Amino acid sequence: MAFTIPAVAWSQSDPMVCKFWRPTFLTGSIKLGGHYRYEEGTTNDIYNYQKNPLLYGGLLFNSTSYFWHPNFMTLDFGAEYNPIKNQDKFLVVPDESEVRTIKKLDVTATFFKQKPVSLILYANMNELYTNRENLSDYKLNSTNLGGNLSYSNKILPLQVRYLYSKWNEKELQTNRLFKNRQSFLQADVNKSFSARDRNEFRYSHDNFYRQDDLLPAISNVSDNIDLSNRIDFDNLRNYSFQSHITGINQKGNDTYSRIQVNEGVHMKLPANLTLSGNYDFFNTKRATQKTTQNNVSGMLGYRLFESLFVNVTYENNSTKNTQYDENNDKLGLDLRYVKKIPLKGQISLSYISYYQWQKRKNEVTALQVYSEEHTLQDGQIELLKNPYAFENSVVIKDATGTVIYQLYFDYNLIKRNNYLEIQRVPGGQIPDNSTVYIDYSFMPPGSYQYQAKYRQFGADLMLFGNLVEVYFRLAKQDYNHIESTDLVTLNYFDQQVYGGRLEYKFASGGAEYELYNSSIVPYRSIRYFIDLQGSLRQKILFSLNGNMRNYLMLDDNSKQRYMDLTGNISYTFSPQTRLILEAGYRKQQGQGIDLDLLTGKAEFTTTFRQVFFKVGVQVYRRIYLGEKTNFIGGYFEIVRSFTWNRKYNCLR
Numbered sequence: 001m002a003f004t005i006p007a008v009a010w011s012q013s014d015p016m017v018c019k020f021w022r023p024t025f026l027t028g029s030i031k032l033g034g035h036y037r038y039e040e041g042t043t044n045d046i047y048n049y050q051k052n053p054l055l056y057g058g059l060l061f062n063s064t065s066y067f068w069h070p071n072f073m074t075l076d077f078g079a080e081y082n083p084i085k086n087q088d089k090f091l092v093v094p095d096e097s098e099v100r101t102i103k104k105l106d107v108t109a110t111f112f113k114q115k116p117v118s119l120i121l122y123a124n125m126n127e128l129y130t131n132r133e134n135l136s137d138y139k140l141n142s143t144n145l146g147g148n149l150s151y152s153n154k155i156l157p158l159q160v161r162y163l164y165s166k167w168n169e170k171e172l173q174t175n176r177l178f179k180n181r182q183s184f185l186q187a188d189v190n191k192s193f194s195a196r197d198r199n200e201f202r203y204s205h206d207n208f209y210r211q212d213d214l215l216p217a218i219s220n221v222s223d224n225i226d227l228s229n230r231i232d233f234d235n236l237r238n239y240s241f242q243s244h245i246t247g248i249n250q251k252g253n254d255t256y257s258r259i260q261v262n263e264g265v266h267m268k269l270p271a272n273l274t275l276s277g278n279y280d281f282f283n284t285k286r287a288t289q290k291t292t293q294n295n296v297s298g299m300l301g302y303r304l305f306e307s308l309f310v311n312v313t314y315e316n317n318s319t320k321n322t323q324y325d326e327n328n329d330k331l332g333l334d335l336r337y338v339k340k341i342p343l344k345g346q347i348s349l350s351y352i353s354y355y356q357w358q359k360r361k362n363e364v365t366a367l368q369v370y371s372e373e374h375t376l377q378d379g380q381i382e383l384l385k386n387p388y389a390f391e392n393s394v395v396i397k398d399a400t401g402t403v404i405y406q407l408y409f410d411y412n413l414i415k416r417n418n419y420l421e422i423q424r425v426p427g428g429q430i431p432d433n434s435t436v437y438i439d440y441s442f443m444p445p446g447s448y449q450y451q452a453k454y455r456q457f458g459a460d461l462m463l464f465g466n467l468v469e470v471y472f473r474l475a476k477q478d479y480n481h482i483e484s485t486d487l488v489t490l491n492y493f494d495q496q497v498y499g500g501r502l503e504y505k506f507a508s509g510g511a512e513y514e515l516y517n518s519s520i521v522p523y524r525s526i527r528y529f530i531d532l533q534g535s536l537r538q539k540i541l542f543s544l545n546g547n548m549r550n551y552l553m554l555d556d557n558s559k560q561r562y563m564d565l566t567g568n569i570s571y572t573f574s575p576q577t578r579l580i581l582e583a584g585y586r587k588q589q590g591q592g593i594d595l596d597l598l599t600g601k602a603e604f605t606t607t608f609r610q611v612f613f614k615v616g617v618q619v620y621r622r623i624y625l626g627e628k629t630n631f632i633g634g635y636f637e638i639v640r641s642f643t644w645n646r647k648y649n650c651l652r
Contacts, residue, residue, distance in 0.1 A: 025064035029641040031082075032057050033614075037633035058082035073111050080104035103127040120148040142167035159188045176409070178429075179217075180402075181209040196233070202226040210402035218402045220252035238268040254401040256370070258284045274301040288368065289322040309336040313354075324362030324444070331355050345463040352456040359449040366390070367444050371401075371437040376411070376424040378432050378588070379549045379562040381521060387418035387489040389442040394420070396430075396438050405429055405436070412592035416521045417555065418489045426588065426595055427624070445488045451481040452490075466503055469510075473497040493518035506534030522554035542569040551590075560590035577606040596623040612639040 033056055040049035062078040082102050104126050111119040126142045146163035162185050169178040186204040193199075204224045211217040225247045233239040244262040261281040268274050280295035297315040302308075311334040319326040332354030340346050367386075374382050384394075391413055396405045405411055410428035414421040422438070424430040458473040475495040482490075494517045501510030509530035516523050532544040544567040551560040568582040580603045588595040603616035613636075620631035 019068070021065060021067055023063060023065040024070075024645070026062070026644040027642065028059070028061040029639050030057075030059050031637060031639040033635065033637035035633055035635035037631065039629065039631045041627065041629035054084060056082055056084040071113050071115060073109060074113060076106070076108040076110075078104070078106040102129065116152045118150045118152075122146055137172040139170045139172065140167060157190050161186045161188075174409075176213045177211075178213070179209075179211045181207075182400075183207045196235075197229070197231045199230075200226075200228045206400075208400045208402040210400075210404075212404060212406065215404065215406075218253045218404060220250055220254055220401050222248055222250035224248045240266050242266075250401075254370075256284060256286045258282070272303045274303070275299070276301075286370065291319065291321045293317070293319045307338055310334070323365065323367055324360060326358070326360045328359075329357045343463050344465040345461065347462075348458075348460040350456075350458045352454075354454050356452040356454070357449075358452065361447040362444060364444070364446045366441050368439070368441045370439050372440070373435060373437055374422060375433065375435050376422060376430055378424070378426070379527075379547075381416075381523070381551075382422050383416060383419045383521065384422070384438065384440065384442075386442045386444070387520075388444070389420050389440050391415075391420060393441040394438060395440065396422070396436050399435070399437065401437070403429065408592070414591055416553075417519075419520055421521070423590075423593060426593065446484060448484045448488050449481075450479050450483070450488075450490070452477060452479050469501040469503075471497075471499050489520060491518060491520050493520075493522075507532050517554075524552045524554060526550055539572050540569065541572075543567065558591070560593070561588065563587040573606075576608070577604075579604050592625075594623075594625055597621070610640065610642075612641070613637075614639075 035052075035054050037052045037054075038049070039052075040047070042048075058081065060078075060080045063076070065075050065077075067073040067075065080103070084102070104124070106122075106124040108120065108122040111121075123145045124143075126140070129137065129139050143166045144163065145165075146161070149158075149160040151158040163183070165180070165182045165184075167180050169180075170176070184204065184206050186202065189201045191199045191201075202225070204226075206220075206222045206224070208221075209217065209219045225245075227243075227245045229241075229243040231241045233241070242262075242264045244260075246260045247258070249257045259282070262278065263280075264276065264278040266274070266276045275298070277298040278295070280293075280297075282291070282293040282295075284291045295315065295317045297313065299311055299313045301312075302310045311332075313330075313332045313334065315328075315330045315332075317326075317328040317330075333352070335351045337349045338346065339348075369386060372385060374384075376382055394407075394413060396411055397403055398405075405428070407413065408425070410425055410430050412423045412425060414423060422436075424432070424434075426432075430436060454475070454477045456473065456475040458471065460469065460471040462469045473495070474497075475493070477491060477493050479490050479492065494515075496515045497512065498514075499510060499512035501508065507530075510528075512527045514523075514525045514527075516525075527547070527549040529548075530544065530546045532542070534543075535541045544565075546563075546565040548563040549561075553559070564584075564586050566582075566584040568580065570578060570580045572578050580601075582599075582601040582603075584597075584599045586595065586597040598619075598621040600619040601616060602618075603614065605612070605614045607613070615634075615636045617634045618632070620629070622629045
């Protein structure tokens with residue numbers, strides 16, 4: 001079935017004069033589509049199946065116009081509506097790239113464009129369906145209102161921004177509800193007194209509210225200031241000073257205040273020497289504790305041509321907390337040598353060494369840690385920084401402190417010796433390779449002091465213009481001058497890493513072996529990877545990416561396995577006609593992460609006389625923590641688009 005609508009035929013010969021309202025641009029489309037989907041699966045040993053035929057239509061409209069004059073007020077308006085017959089959970093196909101918009105409205109008004117004072121007001125509302133990692137489908141309703149006010153001048157440029165957002169999410173499989181609300185006010189001032197300095201000041205007021213399903217609501221209100229300065233003492237920027245001062249005062253479920261000062265100098269000296277120094281000050285106050293931290297660091301560097309790099313570093317860190325005092329001194333050496341060799345090759349050698357003296361004085365009583373930063377990435381082991389953590393005290397949240405992730409739904413905790421490992425749950429709210437902030441309490445040891453010694457040596461050899469690369473890295477850490485460390489868990493380790501890579505034209509691949517003999521988390525891992533990308537006669541584009549990593553935890557002989565394989569190929573018959581084939585396979589094995597996921601898709605698109613046609617088929621199989629799902633579906637879509645544009649020349 002196909003249909004068309006005539007293009008808009010507004011006259012483009014009308015004289016352009018300043019008038020109350022003038023349309024200048026119009027674009028839109030009308031579409032018809034549908035699909036048939038079949039899914040069967042087993043949940044909690046209960047078999048179920050579902051069939052779903054669906055038909056939808058849609059209308060999209062975007063326009064631009066001005067009132068009286070383009071520099072007085074321009075209005076951008078957009079709307080989209082896609083009514084659907086027989087909607088159910090299959091609105092979302094198991095494909096992480098698909099986002100289906102049901103309703104959408106966007107309005108933006110710009111006043112005094114290209115003038116010293118300009119104002120932008122906007123509003124948008126959306127209702128859409130999408131999913132996370134082929135595992136969790138959810139529905140999102142959102143509303144955003146805001147504006148930007150700018151005042152450009154040579155004395156004190158000013159910009160003020162306001163945003164109010166409200167959105168509700170619902171996971172369709174679990175029926176978990178997430179309610180969010182945020183208001184945000186920010187003012188920025190920039191000022192330079194000469195060509196060698198830049199100064200920026202920012203104030204913001206944030207109000208965050210979040211409620212996750214049946215959990216109590218979380219709300220935080222914060223006031224923030226940020227002052228950045230840079231001064232260059234010469235035109236070549238060989239001598240410079242940088243300053244960054246931030247302050248935050250937050251009230252709500254996570255009440256605290258913090259002042260942070262970072263000062264630094266950088267100097268390029270004769271004889272290829274560089275000298276830099278930094279001072280950092282932190283002061284954090286909470287209801288139960290106060291922390292003051294001072295850091296002083298310096299680096300003297302030497303560079304010889306493009307071959308030899310040597311850095312000598314020193315750092316002192318002192319912390320005073322309501323419940324403990326800690327002092328750290330660290331002296332290090334970083335050396336790197338790079339040399340071109342025959343056979344179009346290059347060899348790189350590196351050596352890193354440091355000595356660290358740590359002294360801590362405290363009573364043996366439970367301590368609370370706030371907002372410890374971690375990055376969770378599939379295939380990487382991530383531990384809490386302190387041992388003897390109480391598992392039931394762990395709270396994992398986002399940067400705002402209002403999104404509280406849930407155990408087993410969003411993350412898992414695994415005991416590793418005296419530490420806890422954090423693993424994200426695929427399909428949960430925590431994206432892969434994202435940063436989270438963790439609160440927890442732990443039982444520290446009593447007062448102690450020790451000296452840590454770390455050495456690392458690495459070598460990298462490339463030949464035949466990067467065709468072949470082999471490398472290895474050896475690292476070792478041990479301790480001496482130990483006093484009163486009965487309950488301290490020190491990480492003695494020997495690490496060996498060996499790897500190689502081949503790369504030729506469109507293909508590359510390699511392997512890496514790692515042996516990590518640690519007193520905390522000893523493991524052995526091996527990783528393989530392959531990457532193929534290329535084209536044939538400008539008609540065929542293809543890519544294949546694979547990665548596999550296996551862990552053997554040496555303390556309990558448990559295993560973790562991760563494998564990802566994705567590929568796609570496209571054939572272009574003509575500029576208007578294209579066939580795309582996609583496939584993916586992901587497998588994870590380990591405590592709380594078992595997943596077997598297979599996806600496939602074939603899609604054909606073409607355009608004929610300004611009408612766009614799309615037809616495709618998808619398959620999907622998932623086994624996740626014992627839950628099995630099989631899916632197959634086909635779909636089609638027909639779209640007719642139109643555009644009208646008027647080139648205006650408004651008479652002043």
